[in-house]
Amino acid sequence: MRIGIPRALLYHWYGKAWESFLLACGFTPVVSPPTGRRQVELGVRAAQDEICLPVKVFMGHVRYLAEVEKVDAVFVPHQIQVEKNRFICPKFMGLPDMVRAVLPRGMPMLLWLNDRQRHLWSVQAVDGQIRRKLPKEKIRRALSLARQVASERWTELAQAAGSQNQGLQIGVIAHPYCLYDGHLSMDLLGRLRAADVQVLTPEMTPDRWLQAKIPGLNKPLFWTLGRRIMAAALYYAEQGVDGVIHLAAFGCGPESVVGELVARRLQEHGIPLLGLNLDEHTGEAGFATRLEAFLDLVTRRKSCCG
Amino acid sequence: MNKQIWLGVDVGSVSTNLVVLDGAGQLMQKIYIRTNGDPIGSVQRALDELRHREIETVSGLGITGSGRQLIAAAVGADLVKNEITAHAVAAAHFYPDVQTIMEIGGQDSKLILMRQGVAVDFAMNTVCAAGTGSFLDQQAGRLKLPVERLGELALQATNPVRIAGRCSVFAESDMIHKQQMGHSLPDIVAGLCLALVRNFLNNLGKGKELLPPFVFQGGVAANIGIRRAFEEVLGAEVIVPEHYGVMGAVGAALLAREEMQRNSRPTAFRGFGLANREIHCESLECTYCPNHCEVVFLQLDGQTIAGWGDRCGRWQGAKKDLRVG
Numbered sequence: 001m002r003i004g005i006p007r008a009l010l011y012h013w014y015g016k017a018w019e020s021f022l023l024a025c026g027f028t029p030v031v032s033p034p035t036g037r038r039q040v041e042l043g044v045r046a047a048q049d050e051i052c053l054p055v056k057v058f059m060g061h062v063r064y065l066a067e068v069e070k071v072d073a074v075f076v077p078h079q080i081q082v083e084k085n086r087f088i089c090p091k092f093m094g095l096p097d098m099v100r101a102v103l104p105r106g107m108p109m110l111l112w113l114n115d116r117q118r119h120l121w122s123v124q125a126v127d128g129q130i131r132r133k134l135p136k137e138k139i140r141r142a143l144s145l146a147r148q149v150a151s152e153r154w155t156e157l158a159q160a161a162g163s164q165n166q167g168l169q170i171g172v173i174a175h176p177y178c179l180y181d182g183h184l185s186m187d188l189l190g191r192l193r194a195a196d197v198q199v200l201t202p203e204m205t206p207d208r209w210l211q212a213k214i215p216g217l218n219k220p221l222f223w224t225l226g227r228r229i230m231a232a233a234l235y236y237a238e239q240g241v242d243g244v245i246h247l248a249a250f251g252c253g254p255e256s257v258v259g260e261l262v263a264r265r266l267q268e269h270g271i272p273l274l275g276l277n278l279d280e281h282t283g284e285a286g287f288a289t290r291l292e293a294f295l296d297l298v299t300r301r302k303s304c305c306g
Numbered sequence: 307m308n309k310q311i312w313l314g315v316d317v318g319s320v321s322t323n324l325v326v327l328d329g330a331g332q333l334m335q336k337i338y339i340r341t342n343g344d345p346i347g348s349v350q351r352a353l354d355e356l357r358h359r360e361i362e363t364v365s366g367l368g369i370t371g372s373g374r375q376l377i378a379a380a381v382g383a384d385l386v387k388n389e390i391t392a393h394a395v396a397a398a399h400f401y402p403d404v405q406t407i408m409e410i411g412g413q414d415s416k417l418i419l420m421r422q423g424v425a426v427d428f429a430m431n432t433v434c435a436a437g438t439g440s441f442l443d444q445q446a447g448r449l450k451l452p453v454e455r456l457g458e459l460a461l462q463a464t465n466p467v468r469i470a471g472r473c474s475v476f477a478e479s480d481m482i483h484k485q486q487m488g489h490s491l492p493d494i495v496a497g498l499c500l501a502l503v504r505n506f507l508n509n510l511g512k513g514k515e516l517l518p519p520f521v522f523q524g525g526v527a528a529n530i531g532i533r534r535a536f537e538e539v540l541g542a543e544v545i546v547p548e549h550y551g552v553m554g555a556v557g558a559a560l561l562a563r564e565e566m567q568r569n570s571r572p573t574a575f576r577g578f579g580l581a582n583r584e585i586h587c588e589s590l591e592c593t594y595c596p597n598h599c600e601v602v603f604l605q606l607d608g609q610t611i612a613g614w615g616d617r618c619g620r621w622q623g624a625k626k627d628l629r630v631g
Contacts, residue, residue, distance in 0.1 A: 038596040183597075187617075263513070272426060285372065290430060293390035297425045300391075304424050 001133070002028045003110055004065030005075045008035065008058035009092070010082075012180035013157070017150035018075060018112060021123075024142035025134060030071050032061040035183035039064050044280050046102045052249040053279050054177045055091050057184065059102050066104055073130060074103060079114040086224040088114075089254055096126070121147065157203035168298060171200040171236030173229045173262065174247035175255075184278055185247060186287045195295055200241060202232040209235045217261075226258040233262040237269040243298040244271055245291075250279035272298055310365045313575065314559025315349060315381070316392070316552065317341065317373030320412025320439055321525060322348040323552040326361060327559045331399060335359060336552045341412075345373035346380055346585050353381070354581035367575040368392075368562030370554050372413075379604050379612035380585050382574040385562040392557030394418045394425040397521045399560055400547055405517040408506065408536065408544075409553070410526035412439040417510035429510040439526045441474045445481065445498065449491065453529075456495055460531025463496030471501025499531040503539050520544045523553040583607055592616055 003022055005015065015031065022029040032039065035057055043060025065071045076099050079088045091098075096111055103109070108127030115122070121143050125131040170192060178184055179201065192199050209231045214221065221227040229246075236244055244266055248255045259275065266273045274294040276287065310329035316322070318341060326335040337352045368385040369378045370392040378386045389411075397407045398420060407418040415438055419427040431438070446453035460466075467484045470476045477498065484494050507516075520542060526532055527550035536544045547553060566573070586605045591598050599616040613621040 033596075036595065036597045183617075286430070289388045289390065292388045293425075293428060296388070296391040297394075297428065301424050301426065304422070 001073065001130070002030050002069075002071045003073045003075050004062075004069055004071035005029055005031045006058055006061030006065060007032045008039075008061045008181070009054060009095075009177045010077055010079055010088075012176040013153065014077070014150055016153045017146040018077070020149045021112075021142045021146035022075065024145050025138055027133075029075075030065065030069050032064045032069070035061070035181050037183075040183070040280060042067075047098070050251065051091060051098075052251045053184065054175070054181075054249050055095075055098070056280070057177075057181070058095070059098065062099055062102055066107055073108040073110055073127065074099065075110050075112060077112045077114070078124075079112070081116040081224075082114050083224055084116060085220075086222050086227060088224055089252075154203070157201070159204075167196050167198065168243070168295070168302070169198045169200065169239070169241045170295075170298070171232065171239070171241040171244045172247065173202055173232050173236075173244060175225050175229075175249070175252075176203070178247050178249055178278060184249075186284055188245070188247060188276075188291070191288075191291060197295070200232075200236055200239070202228045205232040205235045221258065223254045223258070226254040229255075229258050230261060233265060237266060237271055241271065242302055243274065243294065245274045245276065245294065247276045247278065250277045272301065309362060310563075311362055312559040312563045313364055313367040314392075314552075314555035314557065314562065315352070315367065315369045315371070315377060315383075316389070316554035316558060317345050317349060317369065317371035317377045318389075318412050318525075318554070319372055319414075320443075321551070322352060322371075322373075323555040324349070324352040324356065325549075325552050325555040325559055326356065327556065327563070329365075329563075331560055331563070333549055333552075333556065335361070336549060336555075338551050341373070345376055346587070349377050349381060350581045350585070353578050357578040357581060361578070364573055364575050364577075366562040366566040366573045368558035368560075368565070370558040375614060376587070376602075376604065379614075380606065381580055382576040383562075384571075384574050385558070385565045387558060387561050389414075389554050390416055390418060390428050390430065391425070392554045392561060393523065394420060394428075394557070395560050396553040396557035397523065397547070398423050399556070401519060401521055401545065404519050404521045404545075406520045408520065408522045409524040410438055410506070410522075410532070411524040411554075414438060415506055415510065415524075417506070417514070419514060419516075427514060429512075429514070431509060439524075441477075441502075442526065442529065444474075445478065448478070449495075456499075457528065457530035457532065459492050460496040460499045460529075461534065462492040463490075465493050466496035466500055467493050469494070469497040469501040471498075471503075471505035477501060496531060496535075499529070499535040500538070503532060503535040507539060516540065518542045522546050523550040525551050527551070589615070592621065594618075594620065 005018055019029045039060030042063040043056040046063055047056040047059040062074055065074055076096050078096050079092050081087055108130055110130055111124040113122045113124050123139055221230055263273055312327040314325045322339050322341045324337040328334050337355055339348050341348045366384040369383040370387050370389050374386050393409045397404050402423055404420050409416045415431045417429045418425050443453050446456055467489050469480045481494055522544045527546045533544055584607050587602055589602045592601050597617055601615040601621045603610050604612045
């Protein structure tokens with residue numbers, strides 16, 4: 001049975017784990033190709049207008065798997081919580097329902113459920129046919145394998161990428177599905193690497209920064225991704241980065257709050273910040289101009305003020 | 307030692323500007339022509355004009371503006387820079403203590419914050435072109451006025467009307483409405499200037515600390531009405547540089563000088579003879595992958611010398627250094 005995995009949203013964190021899970025269960029995982037114009041067009045046409053671009057792109061991948069790859073079922077990550085007391089955004093909670101509206105009638109879904117109320121890692125087959133192929137013991141073994149793969153992937157993400165030269169050091173804050181999707185991010189990481197910049201990503205933020213209380217906030221941030229971005233920004237500031245780039249999807253609710261908090265903190269530290277917003281109308285020329293101008297700004301500032 | 311000559315070109319959506327600086331960074335010549343949708347032709351015309359002004363050997367050439375990639379490949383540039391850096395460098399060259407730069411061009415507007423001579427923050431208008439030169443052009447056309455006259459007309463206003471500057475479509479219908487209500491033309495034009503300035507400061511200046519001295523440059527700085535509106539809203543004097551319309555080109559020339567002084571090498575400029583050579587572009591939709599990038603090839607006298615527009619770099623060959631970005 002061929003089960004399609006959309007290469008979108010938290011695939012960029014957990015994708016390898018999902019693949020190995022499906023393999024261990026005896027399915028053939030089919031991962032959609034990296035985002036391109038095709039998936040964006042399919043997604044924008046299928047999804048509601050108000051939703052953020054990453055979710056639209058996810059829908060594009062789902063349609064690609066169903067219509068082009070003609071898979072037998074689609075794997076849908078229903079991720080409400082991936083850690084204690086913190087949440088992924090509401091759009092992830094409603095993902096299966098949105099996918100159902102997009103899928104061809106009758107195509108089954110295999111839900112990967114991350115929810116503290118049940119288990120942080122569990123699987124739910126909406127369709128009886130898939131469920132029959134998945135005895136509990138098999139799932140248990142496949143899950144433990146997936147967990148191991150996930151932790152390896154995490155180590156990989158947390159390791160410093162990019163050059164270790166003495167040049168510019170730039171911290172990037174972004175959700176993984178914006179940052180690691182080369183099409184959505186307009187290859188931001190590649191452009192920075194080409195400019196010989198040492199890049200810090202949110203995944204490189206040490207755990208103690210994620211656990212620490214955020215000074216000046218009287219409540220903890222309960223969004224997993226937003227919290228990581230906030231912690232990363234504070235960590236970058238302490239590391240004395242030359243600048244920070246915030247890549248955000250237009251219309252992202254949590255980001256509109258966290259982005260402002262981050263901007264204020266970085267201003268207190270005197271660290272230049274470039275905000276880049278992504279939507280389906282984002283032009284590459286404007287993106288490149290801003291990025292280039294920002295790198296100039298940071299370089300000139302460094303060479304004149306030390 | 308030979309006298310140094312630095313060329314700067316700013317290929318914008320509305321105008322193409324070319325400047326000649328001497329070794330000390332003083333402006334010797336400037337040419338300002340309308341791009342009219344033909345960046346290559348307009349640069350050729352500018353070069354042709356310079357040829358007749360007996361310029362000596364060129365030490366280096368820098369290019370900026372939205373057409374920088376195309377023109378850099380065509381004329382051979384020593385440096386290709388974005389407009390933001392170019393404007394910041396030019397303003398700081400003439401006004402070393404400038405802290406806020408407002409630049410309004412044909413299709414985009416920028417706000418650059420400077421401290422101690424270096425840029426510390428900037429903002430550029432995103433998808434909306436309300437308040438830029440093209441919009442003023444369009445409104446002047448509708449009012450059957452030369453765009454150059456809008457500014458002096460605004461100064462005659464006694465009671466500027468309120469106009470919604472948030473969007474050019476709304477601004478236009480507001481202006482028509484005010485005309486139908488019987489408001490005088492100067493009051494409407496002055497209202498338009500104020501609306502555009504508020505829109506600029508709200509959109510780009512949000513949350514930023516705008517400190518004097520203020521420098522206002524770009525083609526729209528010719529409009530005295532907009533300058534007055536800035537002064538009124540900011541409550542401070544706004545300086546318009548003598549060469550406000552070509553500051554981007556000046557910045558490109560200064561940056562080329564900086565670059566060439568750092569890495570001494572012969573200039574890549576193909577010479578003024580380019581004005582008479584055949585420069586031509588061809589495009590295709592690449593079908594290697596589903597992205598279907600629109601790829602452009604540049605030909606000089608029938609020979610392909612550069613290609614771009616592809617995300618993967620397949621068509622760029624040896625000309626990678628000319629990529630925007």
